[in-house]
Structure formats: structure tokens, C-alpha cells
């Protein structure tokens with residue numbers, strides 16, 4: 001099995017810690033002297049760069065949040081003069097100002113290398129033809145993936161999102177073997193391939209899917225549908241974009257490129273560090289970023305870490321599949337519910353598809369939860385009894401998973417709106433003001 005950068009992906013834990021410590025000291029010194037925001041924050045905490053001697057001192061550094069990025073809009077957190085910034089990306093979010101990220105030439109090179117590592121993990125190489133069907137533009141998905149494919153030396157087909165039939169036709173005509181898009185768009189592409197009856201004409205082998213949470217069950221379904229291997233790719237604009245972590249052929253967690261991004265898991269309420277294999281909020285410190293290095297950035301993503309070496313030979317820490325984001329968590333009748341729990345429950349049942357929507361309403365003071373899910377066509381042609389049996393089975397399984405009674409509505413295939421970017425799974429009609 002090929003590894004893109006064996007020296008960095010397979011080093012011993014001691015070597016990795018030494019590298020991270022040296023890089024951390026450098027980055028802390030850099031932000032202290034070049035970013036007023038960090039200098040003030042560190043002064044408020046009574047810390048000077050000389051107090052940070054290695055990763056064991058990480059816990060003394062202040063956190064950074066999305067609000068800090070917004071408050072310093074647009075360029076307040078840049079650590080280099082604007083003349084050294086060669087690219088800007090931004091994410092809009094649902095409220096307020098965009099969060100803006102700037103990259104130097106070296107940052108772009110690092111990003112390309114990280115994406116090339118991800119593609120290599122998925123078994124792709126320079127002989128492959130890879131379609132990028134993430135959105136191109138301010139979103140990091142399209143351009144981030146694009147330049148990574150070029151760096152690998154493979155052939156990139158910059159599809160962006162939108163015309164799915166054209167994408168499928170080109171997949172056939174160009175002999176496409178790799179595809180990068182969101183998991184929900186991959187499901188839609190699989191449906192279109194089925195509708196067009198061209199499954200036996202595609203040469204697709206591997207897909208890299210991320211930018212939104214998805215479950216193991218969804219991965220298995222889509223792999224089976226297309227006869228491919230689907231890999232989970234993680235990233236966020238504030239830290240880099242796609243390519244912060246990726247899962248390997250063992251599919252037992254996403255390897256973090258720890259030589260560039262130092263991960264921690266904290267309790268989101270107390271901010272205390274948590275041990276390996278305990279779920280909490282993922283926090284990253286940039287170790288090599290020049291344009292906009294961040295200290296202890298709170299991602300809001302909920303997952304756990306392990307430092308056990310992987311059977312693939314890589315020694316880098318791995319993240320477990322994401323449970324969701326702390327701000328995705330719904331509180332329904334006082335119970336904490338993550339959409340991923342509902343997805344996993346749904347897809348454990350034969351005949352359901354990963355096309356679903358969660359609708360939360362409030363009647364008087366009582367919250368109600370409805371799950372609309374598409375089921376295979378045959379249930380609608382079968383006797384009504386079959387449909388009722390399946391509805392009952394699904395509500396029972398969801399209730400077991402989340403501890404709440406749920407109204408389940410089975411709908412016919414292609415009733416729920418498809419997305420070519422991040423899917424909108426939850427419609428929360430409650431008013432909180």
C-alpha cells in the first residue's frame with residue numbers, strides 16, 4: 001500500500017511529539033509577535049512565549065472561537081502582511097459576518113500535500129482521473145481538493161456541483177476512477193447512475209467524502225450501490241479546508257495530519273482535556289500555518305481521539321467518526337438528540353435510504369419530532385400492511401436509539417429534496433425567542 005509521506009505519517013510517537021513541540025514553540029512565538037489579538041490574550045492569561053516549552057504546555061494557551069474570527073473580520077488574525085497572502089477563502093455560516101481565512105504560498109503547498117496524502121490513503125495515484133464535485137469558490141471544498149489532485153499528479157476534472165447527468169456522462173467518457181463530493185451528493189449521484197442504467201459502464205473505484213456528518217451505515221450503503229470504496233475526509237476552513245484528516249483502507253478512524261494540526265479533545269463545558277477514546281469537542285492548534293495560524297481553535301465537532309497505531313502502518317492519531325457538532329445537537333423535550341443517532345437507527349433497517357429529514361415542531365409547550373424517510377419503491381406497491389409494519393419498526397428503532405417517541409412518515413423515493421453540497425437534514429420550526 002502506498003503512503004504519500006512515510007517519514008511524517010509513520011514516525012514514532014516520540015519523534016512526532018518532538019516535532020510538534022518544536023513547531024508549537026515557533027508558532028506561539030510567531031502569533032505573539034505578529035497578531036495583536038493573541039498577544040493581548042496571552043498577556044491576559046499571564047503567559048509569555050518562553051513559558052511554552054512543548055506540547056505538554058499546550059493546556060496553558062488560550063482558546064480561539066469562531067466569534068473571535070468574526071470579531072477580527074476580515075484580516076485581524078493574519079500573521080503576515082497582506083502582500084504574502086495568495087488566496088482567501090470564507091465561510092458564510094448562518095448568522096453574522098463570514099469567517100475569513102488567508103493562505104500564503106507555503107500554506108497552499110502544505111494543503112496540497114495534505115490532500116495528496118488523503119488521496120493516496122484512498123488508493124488513488126497519478127494514473128487516476130478524479131472528478132471534484134465540491135463547490136468551487138469561497139468554500140474550501142472545490143479548490144482545496146482540486147489542487148491536491150494536481151499535486152498528486154492525477155488528472156483533475158473540475159466539475160463543481162450542479163449538473164449531475166453531465167457528471168455521470170463524463171465519468172463514463174473520461175474513465176473516471178475517483179470522485180470527491182459531499183456524502184449526500186454521492187448518494188444522489190448513485191441514484192442518477194441507477195436511473196440512467198449505466199452502473200456497468202463506470203470505472204469508479206474510490207470516493208472521498210466529507211464536509212458534513214455521515215454514518216458508517218450510509219458509507220456501506222453507497223459502497224454497495226456503486227461497488228466502490230468510500231473514504232471519510234475531514235477538514236474545516238479555519239484550520240485549512242479538506243485534508244485535515246482522512247480514513248485509510250482499514251476504515252477505523254480518520255488519521256490526523258498531526259505534523260501540521262495538533263489535535264486535542266476537551267470537555268465542551270469545563271474545557272478540561274479528555275483522555276483517548278472519550279468523546280468531546282475537537283480542538284486544533286496550527287503547527288505550520290503562516291497566513292492565519294490559530295491556537296486551540298474550538299471546532300464544535302464532537303468526536304474522540306486514539307493514539308494506537310493503525311494496522312495500515314501509519315502512526316498518526318485517529319479521530320472516530322463524528323457524532324455531530326455541539327451546535328447541531330437538538331434538545332427535544334429535554335433530551336439531547338444528534339441527527340447522526342437518527343441516521344444510524346434508520347439505516348440499520350432494511351429498505352430505508354439515507355434520504356431523510358428531521359422536523360421538530362412545538363405544539364403549546366410540547367416538542368414533537370417527525371422523521372420523514374424515503375423507502376424503496378416496492379413498499380408502496382406492497383400491501384398497506386407492509387408499510388405499516390415498516391413504520392412501526394422504524395419508530396421503535398429510533399425510540400430505542402434516542403429514548404423519545406417519534407412520528408415516522410414513510411415517503412416515496414425522490415420526494416425529499418436532493419443537495420449537491422451540504423445536506424439540510426433538520427428543520428426546526430420551534431421559536432426560541
Ligand code: DLL
Nearest residue numbers: 091141210211212213233234235236237241242322
Ligand atoms: O467543509 C471543508 C471540507 C470540504 C471538508 C470538503 C471535507 C471535504 P467548512 O465549510 O468550514 O469546511 O465546514 C467545516 O464541516 O467543522 C464539520 O462540522 C463538518 N465536516 C467537515 N468534514 C466532515 C466529516 C469544510 N468528514 C465543518 N465528517 C466541520 C463530519 C465534517 N463533519
